[in-house]
Amino acid sequence: MLTKVKSFGLNGLDGYLVDVEVDVSAGMPSYDIVGLGDTAIKESKFRVKSAIRNSLYQFPIDKVTINLAPADTKKEGSLYDLAIAVGILVCQGVLDKNKVKEFAYVGELSLDGSIKKVNGILPILITAKELGIKKVIVPKENAFEASYIENIEAYCCSNIIELVEYLQGLREIEKIEYKRFEDIKQINKGQDDFKYVKGQALAKRALEISASGGHNCIMVGPPGSGKSMLAKCLPSILPDLTFEEALEVTKIHSIAGVLDANVGIITNRPFRSPHHTTTTPALVGGGRTAKPGEISLSHNGVLFLDEFPEYPRTAIETLRQPLEDSKISISRVQQTIEYPANVMLIASMNPCPCGYYGQGPNKCKCTPSQIIKYRNKLSGPIMDRIDLHVEVDGVNYSDLTSREYEESSESIKARVEKARNIQLKRFANDKNFCNAKMNNEQIKKYCKLDEDGEDILKMAFEVYDLSARAYSRILKVARTIADLDNSENILVEHLTEALQYRNLDKKDGEDIC
Template sequence: MLARVTGCTVAGIEGKMVGVEVFLSSQLPSFDIVGLPDAAVREARDRVRAAIKNSGLEFPKQRIVVNLAPADLKKEGPQLDLALACGVLSASSQVLIGEKGLAILGELALDGALRPVRGVLSMVLAARDAGLKKVLLPLENAGEASLVGNMEILAARSLEEAIGILHGGQAAVPPSARKMPEESAATDFAQVKGQAGAKRALEVAAAGGHNVLMTGPPGAGKTMLARCLPSILPALGEAEALETTKIYSAAGHLKDHAFLITQRPFRLLHHTVTEAALCGGGRQARPGEVSLSHNGVLFLDELPEFRREALEALRQPLEDGEITVTRLQATYTYPARFMLIASLNPCPCGLLSDPTAECICSAWQVQRYRQKLSGPLLDRFDLFVEVPRLRFEEVTRTEAAEPSREIKKRVEAARVRQRQRFVQEVITHNGQMGPRQVEECCRLDAAGRDLMRHAFQRLNLSARAYDRILKVART
């Protein structure tokens, strides 16, 4: 007997619909799965067999052949366990699956309990786009799935409950979708002593979504300034929040499987990060740090200490807003539009630009240190900020500096104006402008053109640097 059910899997961060076809024949008992299953899907045979028996049902003593369609799509992860079990039970006439607009997903434990899976938001969105109306899944994933509108969420705790729902029983009440709790910023700009120029640069960067490179001696406050940046960034819009949550769901980073991320991500990386961890990929394709920073901030402290191949890999996402990862059996494209904030010392000892201390580095050491950063990478920064060592008077000053909440008001006002400017475009702020938008929105008068001509010739600027100067000026 042949049975068909609809399951889901995740490819990169996108959900993909999978047709699960189960055929029983009167031959020696066996259980075969075809259609490019990975190890986790092949191992589902044992989980499904044990879960069916431990749920008080009969596992058919026949030859079972399961085809996962489309056959050219690699199926990864345990998301298909529940669909496989329902297909086997339907083919053996133990379960009647009458609804065609139903997607089934979830991992099975050996005792028949349902376990949550990653990527639920992506899979439910794919099911809705495919015209399906209902989805049957583990209770722990129901809150996340409820973020998708126009879908009926059927939540179950076990295989037994799932079968009851298919027979018309009552589904478990899913928890309502919850927002990620807002974490108070660890550092407020009011706590930063001095550094008025650097604060102003970060405010401009936050308003326009520009990349910043801070240079200064150790202890000047570069890391502290970067940690303050999230406190002045506006909250994610509805579409941005859903997109960011989708990425974190596919990566398995959602807390309790029921949160909507509303605060912009801030990712601080250690200099030992590998290219694969930064860009994504691996044996089971997962989003990397550049994608986890999407719609937020990626902070690289002590930039020259990072591996050169990792830094050079940033060039594509900084330019295109996405990263393409090619692996043996597939190519994945992840969104990666983020603000890059980086810091470095002027030399290995850090004292080259310090007027109060003597640098002990040789000219060769300084040159070798700076050569770790390529010209094309530096060309992708919009703002270069000097962060000098604080004077004693600045360190001991007791007057309160401007708090982050006041700076944030100006940033939000600037973002509103930019959204109005780009209301007919797919971009939302100045840092995302392409050549056409720069030409339309950043027109120079005669005096400005003369100034840029002298700067272009004297500073030997590239065309990319010229465009980035205009974007910052527009902000």
């Protein structure tokens, strides 16, 4: 007997339909899966067999052949276990073919017949909906994640017996209730707040600009000046995630297998801070299964690289392409996978190896060549991609001991949201959502300077020997500053403020010695 059961596979960020064909026919007893599977699929064979037997159903003693179509796509993982088991049970006469056809099935089986959680349920359900599939059975542990897709009936159960009895009409299983994103989003609660950071007005202002326009920023300062603390406060002023953005972020986390099963959807902008001992594949993605890396897990949010020069040079350099294109391509044996990587890079570093350069006479113990070597760990092309360079000096005693609260994140966030709304209107017909992502044509259109502005920029370009990229980044930052000021035109004061954040562009060692 031949039967066909619907299931899904994953390719990068998207799901695709897989037809699981099960054929049980008379002949020498055998059990094969064909259709380009990897080791996980071979293992699946044995899991399915044990799961069926341990649920006290009979496994066929005839010739069993399973084909996963389309056969030319490399299939990985354990997503198809459940569909294979269902197909076999149809061939065994336990389940009715027509009833089984009403659903698609996704889930991993364990040897005792329980249905285990899989990665990627969210993208799978989005694909199912696009393909017009109305009903899907998913593992119970994935129920939260499955509850945010409207107009699809997702059911969950925890073992084969439950599913079989449901399909036989002997019992009910849980239908997953649709939840509205608006009802569950917990907006930036309990995070670090700028009101606890004393002084540091310049750094706070730079981070406000970053958050408003989606700009990359690097903070340079001595140990203990509060760089890490400032960065950790950044999420509290970022604009709220929209549902579409949340879905994109959740898809990536779901595929990477790092989604919290009790939440199911990501409601806050990601803030990822991988340690500097992290490997290049962990940072940009890769490995055997081409998993998304930290830069994609930070999509629509912040990638914070603390102690920036300590990261391996190769890891830093591989960030160049995704920082420019907001996406990353990962090559593997048979294909190239592309993941989104629209991030704000926030980095921090000390000004020199000992950390105290510029903090008063005799404090720094480094030689000029040590300082140059340290700064040169960050190549020109990388620094060029960072829009705001800000010096964070040690906080002074009276600021630190002041009993006054500083401005709260809530009130800064209100300004950020306003500036973002101006950008949303500006780019209503374009694909980008913030000033930092403007292309050359948009820069030309939206970043016009008056004559004085042109003169100032020309002078800065020559004095600092700026690159063409730095030039356009200055204009983008100036645009954001003007938006924060609710000004339609970029005024000289906006431009000069933007220029002030390029101090690491000075030629190597110019201000050293």
